[in-house]
Amino acid sequence: MESVTRTGFHDLNLASRKAEEAALRRYVAVAWLETLVGPLGISGQPSEKEFISCLRNGLILCNVINKIHPGAVAKVVEINSHAQSLNREFQPPRAYQYFENVRNFLVAVEELKLPAFEACDLERDNLEAGSASKVVDCILALKSYHECKQINCGNGNGYYKLTRSPMVMHSSTKIHSLASSESCRRLDMSAACDKQPPSDGENHKLEDTIVKLLADYMVDTKENIDDSFLGSFHNRNPDSVKVLSKMISSCLEEKLQNKIPELKSMFKDSLKESTGSAVHSTSMPLEDISSFGKIQDLKDLLSTTKREFEDLQSQLQKDLKNIGSQVEGMSTAAVQYHKVAEENRKLYNMVQDLKGNIRVFCRIRPAFCAGTRNVIDSIGEDGSLVISDPLKPKKDGRKVFQFNRIFGPSATQDDVFNDTQPLIRSVMDGYNVCIFAYGQTGSGKTYTMSGPSGGSTKDLGINYQALSDLFEIANQRRDATLLTVNSTSDVLNLMKYGEVNRVVCSTAINNRSSRSHSILTVHVHGKDPSGNMLRSCLHLVDLAGSERVDKSEVTGDRLKEAQHINKSLSCLGDVITALAQKNSHIPYRNSKLTLLLQDSLGGHAKTLMFAHVSPEEDSFGETISTLKFAQRVSTVELGAARLNKECSEVMRLKEQIENLKKALANKEAPSTPSYKIKEPKSPFDKQRATIERTPPRTRRLSIENGSTMKSEKAMRTPPRTRRLSIENGSTIKSEKAMNVEDRRGPKTPSTLTRVRRLSSEGKDNSQIKLSADVSKSLHASTVSAQKYSQFQDAEQFGNLSNGSSMTDIYHSKAPRSPTSSSFQKQALKTDCRTKIPRLQLPNTPETKVNTRNDIQNVMQSVISTEPRTANGKASQIRKSLRTTIGKLISGSEKRNLQNTLEVKPPVTRDINDLKSPVMAHAKAARRESLTGVQTSDRSRRSSLGGKPIESSTPMSNNRNAKTPPPVHPSTKTTKRWL
Ligand SMILES: Nc1ncnc2c1ncn2[C@@H]1O[C@H](COP(=O)(O)OP(=O)(O)OP(=O)(O)O)[C@@H](O)[C@H]1O
Structure with a gap:
């Protein structure tokens, strides 16, 4: 059935193809005839009937064959159209006449040996299927003949192909x-x-x-x-x-x-x-x-290709697996690498901790203009920084620096703080910490420390974040007590108060350039659960930027500021160099900045420096110098950081000493009725008493008993220390150190000189000495606030306790104003006018000490009650106790022996003095007290335990001499200095 259907379809198909083919051939024939004799008057694709009727009279055929072979048909019967138009009676030729034409044509064709047709093929009635094809064949044969003739230049002998329809029966x-x-x-x-x-x-x-x-x-x-x-x-x-x-x-x-x-x-x-x-x-x-073979080939090809494809696929799978395992290995290695790098960093930091090096972080701010060339070549995870010299762009121009951490332009404030946080937190554990930002002007120091002006909370700098963090920790650790300042915002308000005084102005480099150093100091005092006292401080320092004045284009006051800034920074550089070289003398006193940072740079503190660099090409010089400086800083070894912790035993002994001192002081009090003051009942009262006694321009911060935080900012000009809040034993002080150098140009920083002057009204030496010691112990925690404040006048002095006429005078190395010396003269005259509040001693057994024997008894009792387990510190304190009591005794004896005031030349002390070993004169005094033999003319030594300073030795007035600390000449013979 299927076969039948197929056959029928095939026949049909064949017939239509035949018809198509015949039509095509007719078309070719007509087209060719028209090229020879012109339009035939039929359509381009004529039907068989049309085609035959057009050729029936033989006229076209004769004309064509005559064109191909001239004279092939000698006589052609034609239609005379003209005669036809003139004579309406004109009769067209009859069919037999036309037959003549066809017959002649066929003869001519026969002669040319071309396929012919039967004349009857053109008969109207004789049109049967296939008859037209013979005619077409004949014409196409003629065509071939003609073309061949043309090719052979008309010689007529050329080979031509007979085109005959394949449909012909034979x-x-x-x-x-x-x-x-x-x-x-x-x-x-x-x-x-x-x-x-x-x-x-x-x-x-x-x-x-x-x-x-x-x-x-x-x-x-x-x-x-x-x-x-x-x-x-x-x-x-x-x-x-x-x-x-x-x-x-x-x-x-x-x-x-x-x-x-x-x-x-x-x-x-x-x-x-x-x-x-x-x-x-x-x-x-x-x-x-016939396609089947090809199909087989294709099939083979396909199966081969398929096989190859499968091979490739399996190979690809294998390769992918391989690559996968390699990538996995690499990613594991990368993770490991990061872990190891992180561990390395931690270990490196640990080594640095153990060595006590200053940690240095480098931060690169984003470039201001996108077009400028960047000198930062690469930033390594391991803290390496490669910068390239724009003038030597090749390998020679590359410099590599290594720091603890590098923060690129995209680093956020949080990124920076996260790495800083552990350091800040160690303040709460009793370590001193100093973080300072250093770098060229406009390199982003203030941005790091404070954040951008008007920025959002997420932009807040280290200052703010550190404080928040400290308060958070303080809240978590309930031993901590915060009284006056309860929140970061309180401190921020205090800081704002300080910032009001910080000059910010626009320069050619930075339109909000800070014109001074800013120092925020937080003192943390507290007790740990076992009763040990922790005392530490956090310095957060935003240094003014070093600047090339030709670049910053500053003039006038701004120029002077720039000079002072550069000078103090250069002093910082000197200190760093000296520390790095482990010099025996470190010139801390050359600037207030270094004096302030002395504990952090030279003490057993943890110190972190942020070196800031600008990425722009034109800052290359400054960038290099900042990085070199930072490199040098990173080599400074501070020694392992020390925990500032006092055990409860030590504290107990100290307390006893205090009580003894107070008792002794009280014993002497009746002899100086006019200066009796009321002893503050609480630290706050004491503080207030101090304020009352302090001349207005010097405000002194004191802290005692309990958890205390002080935030200090050294102000700029006029130089003064501002107390921001103090209350009742728990205090936060915020001070902002503004211009580091006094504009009046001291060549050396103001030196803290404590001048103790004996009362001309017959106050005995023992009181003075006692006061001095008491003051030292009471104000040890506030000295940093004072030591960098700028005391320009001798008016600025503080005083201390208990009816004594002792006066503390802080002054600079050289007098810079007439008031300075005049004041000192005046001070001699007027110190007795200093109002000192009467101290009311607590009613303790110690206050009943009245005689030397009593004192000695008390001392013995203290010593005997001291537990045998007391550590070294306790024995030091014991020594100190002995010394104090010895001084008292000596003072009492001296008072008895010496009724006139002994005025002795001052001894200058700087902040180092406070840390000096036992002073020579103290030793002498103790010796006196123990032996009862008075040394009539003993040399006084500087409290640093350094060279003895003879009373007759004129004090240096050389303002340029940076070390040792200068002593004001006006004090040389008129006062007695401790
Ligand atoms: N990391 C940063 N991201 C975005 N902007 C920054 C960054 N660091 C600094 N800037 C911007 O750069 C400009 C200069 O910064 P800043 O004022 O902090 O510099 P400075 O080093 O403190 O300068 P000076 O020493 O003159 O006070 C400011 O506009 C600041 O907002």
Whole structure:
């Protein structure tokens, strides 16, 4: 059934193809005729009928053959159209007349040996299927003849191919016999054909197919197969067979090419079916059969490709697995690397801690202008920084620096604080900490320490974050007590108060350039759960930027500020250099800045420096110098940080000493009724008493008993120390140190000189000495507030306790104003006018000490009650107790022996003095007290325990001499200094 359907479809297909082909040939013939004789008056694609009727009179045919072969038809019967138009009676030629034309034409064609047709083929009534094709063949043969003639320059002997319709019966018959020939069978390449010889019907189809293919081929290639060719083929002439097989194979090839897309889809379909099943069909057309080989090839190709593809896929899988495991390994290594790098950093920091080095972080702010060239080459995770010299862009221009941490332009305030936080927290554990920002002007120091002006909370700098953190920790650790200042905002308000006095102005480099150093100091006093006292402080320092005045283009006051700033920074550099070189002398006193930072730079503190650099090309010089400085700073060894912790035993002993001192002082009090003051009942009262006694420009901060935080900011000008809040033993002080150097130009910083002057009204030495010691112990925690405040006048002095006329005078190395010396003179005269509040001693057994024997007894009792387990510090205190009591005794004795005031030259002390070993004169005094032998003319030594300073030795007035600390000449013979 399927076979029948297929055959019917195939026949139909063949017929339509034949019709198509005939029409095409007609078209070609008409087109050619028109090129020779002009328009035929029919359509371009005429029907057979149209075509025949147009040629029926033979006129066109004769004209054409005459054109090809002139004179082929000697006499052509023509229609005289002119005569026809003139004579309405004109009769057209009859049919026989036309017959003449056709007959003559056919004769001429015969003569040219071209295929002819029958004259009746043009008859109207005789039009039957296939008759027109003969006519067409004849015309196309003429065409071939003509073309050949043209090619051969008209010699008429050229070979031409006879184009004849393959539909002619005789050709068909001959080919029919051919179809059964071996050569034809060879064309059938299908396995089905091999196994099953085609039946007659199939042979017929095959024949048709071959005929069709040949016809197509001949039309396309203009090949002609004449009778002789077919005859020779029939006789198995090898040449003919060869030609024919060649024609057929080329024809098949072409067909195959056209069939390729179709084949492909067929092939795909067949692949969808089971791969092994053959695509066989007994009724498979020839082209399909011939395609089968290709399909097989393609199939093979496909399976090969498929195999290769699978191989590749499995290879790819393997490779991917390999790469995956490699990437995994690499990522593990990277994680490990980061871990190790982090560990390294921690270990490095630990080593630094143990060595006590100053930690240095470097921060690079973002570039202001996107277009400018950046000198920052690379930032390493390990803290390495590579910068390149813009003038030497190649390898030579590269410089590598190593710091503890580098923060790139994208680092946030939180990033910076996170790395700083552990250091800040150690303040709460009793370590002193100093964080200072250093760098060129406009490099971002203030940004790091305070944050941008008007920035949001997330932009807040270390100052703010540190305070918040400290308060948070303080809240967490309930031993901590905060009284006056309860929140960060309180401190921030205090800081704002300090900032009001900080000059900020616009320069060519930074439009909000700070014109002074800013120092925020937080003192932390507290007790740990076991009762040990912790005392530590946190300095948060935003240094003014170093600047090249030619670049910042400052003038006038701004220029002076810049000079002072640079000078103090250079002093800082000197200190760092001296520390790095482990010099025996460190010039801390050369500037107030270094004096202030002395504890942090030279003490056992933890210190962190932020080195700030600008990435711009034109800042290269400054960048290099900042980085070099920072490098130097990082080599400074401070020694391991020391915990500022006093055990309860030490505290108990100190307390006893205090009580003893107070008792002794009280004993002496009746002798100085006019100066009796009320002893403050609480630290706050004491504080208030101090304030009352303090001249207005010097405000002194004192802290005692309990947890205390002080935030200090050194003010700029006029130099003064501002107390921001003090209350009842728990205090936070905020001070802002403004201009570091006094504008009046001291060559050396103001030196803290404590001048103790004996009362001219017969106050005894013992009181004075006692006061001095008491003051030292009471105000030890506030000295940092005082030591960097700028005391320009001798008016600025504080005083101390208990009816004594002792006066503390802080002054600079050299007098800078007449008031300074005049005051000192005046001070001699007027110190007795200093109002000192009367101290009311607590009613303790110690206050009943009245005689030397009592004192000694008390001392003995203290010593005997001291537990044997007391540590070294306790024994030091014991010593100090002995010394104090010895002084008292000595003072009492001296008072008895000496009724007149002994005025002794001052001894200058700087902040180092407070840390000096036992003073020589103290030793002498103790010796005196123990031996009872008075040294009449003893030398006084500086409290530093340094060289003795003879009373007659004139004090240096050299303002340029930076060390040792200068002593004001006006004090040289008039006062007695401790
Ligand atoms: N890390 C940063 N991210 C964004 N902006 C920054 C950064 N660092 C600094 N800046 C900006 O750069 C400018 C200069 O910064 P800043 O005022 O902090 O410099 P400075 O070193 O304190 O200068 P000076 O020494 O003159 O006071 C400011 O406008 C600041 O906001």
